[in-house]
Amino acid sequence: EQAYKFYDDFDSLDVEEVVSNLQKLISDGTLRESQVTTMFENMILVFTELEEYEKCHVCNQIKIKFHATI
Numbered sequence: 747e748q749a750y751k752f753y754d755d756f757d758s759l760d761v762e763e764v765v766s767n768l769q770k771l772i773s774d775g776t777l778r779e780s781q782v783t784t785m786f787e788n789m790i791l792v793f794t795e796l797e798e799y800e801k802c803h804v805c806n807q808i809k810i811k812f813h814a815t816i
Contacts, residue, residue: 749792752785753801756808765811782812 756764771777786809793802 749789752789753793753805757801757804761804761807761811764808765815768808768812769815779816783809786812 759767768777768782772779772782786805789805790802790809793799793805
């Protein structure tokens with residue numbers, strides 16, 4: 747349920763925009779890099795188990811791009 751809530755927050759956003767917003771939240775101390783990584787790993791696991799492969803793909807794209815910018 748929580749994975750869907752988070753996914754809905756960035757489903758319609760561009761991957762670049764999501765990564766930029768995550769970087770801002772890390773810069774201002776709202777989030778830590780480890781929290782972001784854990785969130786995406788958990789979301790990918792949930793969506794894989796539910797065979798929601800498109801959602802899994804989007805989450806994986808964001809995770810990869812996020813790690814490429816750190």
